[in-house]
Amino acid sequence: MVVRFTGLIDHMLPAGEPPKFTFAPDTPVPQTRNFFVACPDDLLPKTDRSMQSPHFNAAASTLADVMIETAPAHGMTAKTGVSGAEPGRLYFLARSPIFHFPDWVEVELVLPEKGGDISFCLFAQSVYGLDDIQQNEKRTRAWIADVTKLMHGK
Template sequence: MSRFVMLIMWFIAVVGLTFAGVRFSGLLDSMLPPGEPEITRFSPEMTLPAQPNFYLVCGGGHCPPAIRKVESPVFPVSAAQLFSRIEELAAGMGGKVTFRNGETLHIRFVVRSPIFRFPDWVDLQASPVEDNTSQLLAYSRSVYGADDFGANEKRLKKFIAQLSALTAGARASQ
C-alpha cells in the first residue's frame, strides 16, 4: 500500500474512534442542548417555524393552516383513556419527559436522533371530541437545522399507527 492510502486509513480510524468516544460519552448531548420552548397551545393562532423542520397532527380546528400536518383520526376512547395510552407509547420512544399535565392531558418530551443526538421536541395532547371519543394533538419539531428530512413526520405517523393499534381493542371491549 502507498503511504497516502495508509495515511487516509489512519485518519479515518482516528476520526471514527474520536466520534465514537464523543457520541457514547454523552458529550454530544451537552454540546447540543435542547433549550426549553414555551408550552405548546394548540390553536389556529399557533406560531409555526418558517423552515420545514416540524410536523403537526391536529383535528377539530385546533391547528393553524400548515402544509406539514395531518388530520388526527378519531379514537374510540375518552380523552383520559387516550392520554394514558399516549403516555404508554411515549415511554417507549426513548425520550425524556420534561412536562406532564394530567388536567390538560398534555405531555412533552425531548427525543434525540440515534447517531448525532440532535434534539427534537414532541408535544402530545389528548383532546375530547364527543362522548368516549378523542383526538391526538401533536407537534414535533427539530431544535437544530432548517430541515428535518421528514423525521418529525415519520415519528408522528408511526405514533398514530401505534396509538390506533393500541386503542382498536377498546372498541371491541366497550
Template sequence: MLKLILLTLLIAAVVGMGWVRLAPNDPARWHLDPRRVARPTTPNFHLLRMGDGDAPAPIFDTAPTALAERLHEVALADGATLLAGRVSEGHMTYRTRSRVMGFPDYTSVFIEPAGDGSVLTAFARARYGYSDMGANRARLEAWVAALSD
C-alpha cells in the same frame, strides 16, 4: 500545516457533537401547547391540529386518560424521554434523538375529550437545523399508527 488544520477540524467536530448531546433542555422553552403554537417558518416540524395543521388532529374512540397512557407507552418504546408535563393531565413533551448524530427533537402533545373519545393534537420539531428530512412527520405518523392498532 495540513495536520494542524485537520486536527482543528476534528476538535471542532467533537466539541460540536458534544454540545448537541449535552446542551441543556429547558422544559419552559420546549413544553408548548400544540393547540396554540405558531407555525414555524422552517420545514423542520410537523403539526397535527384542527384547522391549520399539516394533518388533521386524529380522533380516537378512547377516553383521554387511556389514550394518554397508551401514547406514553408508544413514545417510550420509540426511545423518547418525557421532558415535561404529566400523563395524567394529557399534556406531555417528549425529547427524542436522531439515531446517528443525536440531534434532539421535541414533541409536545395535548389530549382532550372529543365526543365519546379523544383528540390528539401534537407539535413535533427539531431543535437544530433548517430541515429535519421528514423525521418529525415520520415519528408522529408512527405514533398515531401505533395508537390506531
C-alpha cells in the same frame, strides 16, 4: 475498544424547553421546514406539514398511557417537570439515532365538549436546524399508527 460519547453529545446539544405551541387554525407556523403538526381538522393550523389526528372512544388517561407506552419504540422519552406545563399536555424528547439532535414533541389531549371521542393535537419540532428532512413527520406518522393500533385493541 468502543468509546461512546452519547452522554457528552446530549450535553453539547441541549434540548432547552419545548416550544409550547398553541393549537388553532390561525396559529402561525414556523417559517423553517423542521416541524410537523397533527390535530383534529377544526384545530389544524394552515400548513402542508400536517395531518389530521385520529379520534378514539376512550378515556384521556388511556390515550395518555398508550402514548407514553409506545413513545420509546419511536426514539422518544416522556418528560415530566417541564416548566410552565399545562394540564392535559404531554411532552416527549426525541433524539436522532446517530448524532442525538433533539426534537421536542408536544401533545395536547383534546377532550370532547360533550360525549364524542377524544383526540389530540401534536407539534413536533427540531431544536437545531432549518430542515428536518421530514424526520418529525415520519416519526409522528409511525407513532400515531402504533397508538391507533393499540387504542383500537383496548
